[in-house]
Amino acid sequence: MQRAIRWVLVLAGVGCFLPLAGAQSLDPTNQMARDIFKQLIEINTTDSVGNVTTAAEAMAQRLRTAGFTQNDLHVDGPNERKKNLVVRFRGTGKRKPILFIGHLDVVEALRQDWSTDPFEFLEKEGYFYGRGTEDMKEGDAILVTNFIRLKKENYLPDRDLILALTADEEGGSSNGVDWLLKQHRDWIDAEYCINLDGGEFEKEDGKPILAAIQASEKVYVDFQFESLNPGGHSSVPTPDNAIYHLAGALARLQSFSFPLHLNEITRNYFERMATLTLGQVSGDMKAVAKVPPDPAAAHRLSESGYYNSLLHTTCVATMLSGGHAPNALPQTARANVNCRIFPGEDPQEILKTLERVAKDPKVRITIVSQTGPDGKAVPVVPVPPSPLLPEVTKAMEKTLSITRPGVPLVATMSTGATDGKFTRIAGVPTYGISCMFFDKNDDRSHGKDERVGVPDFYDGVAFNYKLIRELSSSR
Known part of the structure; x- marks a missing residue:
């Protein structure tokens, strides 16, 4: 996934930065998020020697423990190393489901190239280090954390919420989203899709600049x-x-x-x-x-x-x-x-x-x-852009007004590629919303010493939680 280059349409004005997470001891939600993040980083999911299935099974076990039934959990794929996780959070069915996607695989990382072990989760000087901290196990951890939190809260959404964590977005021949659409579309069929591997939230010198919705990609x-x-x-x-x-x-x-x-x-x-x-x-x-x-x-x-x-x-x-x-x-x-x-x-x-x-x-x-x-x-086919649904933009605007008042909402179009192309081709409107801020001048995805800010990660957990509720609460 390419984070650095995007198109932006400014929809609001720039405002102030209000930190959501501090350096104090972690509350239970953030501790759970950190534990999940650490577990994912320390499971090697590269194409060469890694195993996506191990990560999918680990997340499935956490979800089972939280109360998701076996009927609502699937771990499946085209081969033993490339299985995908799909979980369904049952709602009232008043509205059609929302699909949330993220990929579990990461690009290669050589120990000799890094200052630390790329598959050891390290917190140092305000950053989390490890392969996948930026692309995109942070998003996977955020989604699993909030599905578990909502389950424990006995939340009843007005629609089903579907989570798919998949293989081979970064490469390989077993792309999970493509495979699920072709083999088990009923597991993930939805009114629209939210992809945490796009629509970056940008900050510079510690100040948020914009929050994005990726509506299209080249x-x-x-x-x-x-x-x-x-x-x-x-x-x-x-x-x-x-x-x-x-x-x-x-x-x-x-x-x-x-x-x-x-x-x-x-x-x-x-x-x-x-x-x-x-x-x-x-x-x-x-x-x-x-x-x-x-x-x-x-x-x-x-x-x-x-x-x-x-x-x-x-x-x-x-x-x-x-x-x-x-x-x-x-x-x-x-x-x-x-x-x-x-x-x-x-x-x-x-x-x-x-x-x-x-x-x-x-x-x-x-x-x-x-x-x-x-x-x-x-076959290579055109990828249609997704129309900006008022339901999604209004939910984003409301969530931003609570968490980041004044930060502009933007519609983006990536010059890179994400798994959103498969859902768009399949007729499912798809919106990249990363939910957490990344330093625009410190993009280390796919590179040496990949990292994300510690408070940015915890703020992303909170933002995603509020957004999910906004998108799925009865009106």
């Missing part, structure tokens, strides 16, 4: 550029060279920009942000938000890599290989081109555009297929 697709040639002895070169063909195609791609594309979220983003900036940038933002957008303004804004990603599909070469011997003409030359496709655009149309841009019949371009647990290719 589509991740890899393309292979390949040139093949009979080769020969390097002492007798010819212009027909696989590396030259590939290099020419990549050079043409480098100078190409995909067509300007805006939607309701990005148009409103630029419209609102124009009031918070000055000079030429402010004017360009206003101009690009108009219908139709001003091409010159879009061109100037696109000189910024960040704004360019907001206005276009992007494709960039990320890996390169070629040749088989230093004294031989290359028989093969290949490149991986990673595209982040604007929601609603067809990946097949992007493929056709890349072929036109490459403009070389000796460079073959194909979509790099992803495979499912059965080994079959998973």
Whole structure:
């Protein structure tokens, strides 16, 4: 999951910071949350040697102990190491269920790269350290804690609340959300989905800046550029060279920009942000938000890599290989081109555009297929954005007014990918809401010495609890 880059639509004004959790001794809820967080961090769930099933079973046992029945708990998956946890909190059925998702797997972490053991939960100088503390076992711990708390309180929601903690969001061929939708949709079918692996809450210098709802995300697709040639002895070169063909195609791609594309979220983003900036940038933002957008303004804004990603599909070469011997003409030359496709655009149309841009019949371009647990290719399809449901935005606004008065609520669109793409494709509107604040200048997800602030974690527990009740209380 990519936390660092997102699109924002400002919906309210910035305000003050009111800490929710201090350094005092922990109350029972926060102690439980800490214990669960520690347990999850210390279970290795990497794709190489880890075991997601172990983490799923550990959380299932806690939920059973809290009173969830066996009929409402499922631990299942396509193989023994990649089982997913699904639990249903029964409500009155007045409204359709809400699905809450998080992934249990984490990216690889090498002990020699870290200052501490990445699979040892460490609290130090106001931070929790460990692989997955930011991406995203903190969210898993928050959800399990609050499901248990609500159960112990004998809370009766007006709708079923479903929790799914899954495998292979970070990679691998056994994505849990995809598998559940295909094999057991009835376990997780819902009116909409809340994904704690998106919609980051940002802070800077200790002060909250914004709280986000991720309503959409770009589509991740890899393309292979390949040139093949009979080769020969390097002492007798010819212009027909696989590396030259590939290099020419990549050079043409480098100078190409995909067509300007805006939607309701990005148009409103630029419209609102124009009031918070000055000079030429402010004017360009206003101009690009108009219908139709001003091409010159879009061109100037696109000189910024960040704004360019907001206005276009992007494709960039990320890996390169070629040749088989230093004294031989290359028989093969290949490149991986990673595209982040604007929601609603067809990946097949992007493929056709890349072929036109490459403009070389000796460079073959194909979509790099992803495979499912059965080994079959998973088709790449457009991911629709989710409409901003007033029910969700109003619940967020109310919860923010209690916990973080004055902090702006924003609608976001991630340039990275989350499991929300599977639920959106399946027709379930999905909203990324991380519920806890992350330092925008200290993003360590997927990196060395991953960490989150201790009070931020406990504040996230409280925020999520209030949000769940707001979304599921009788009206």
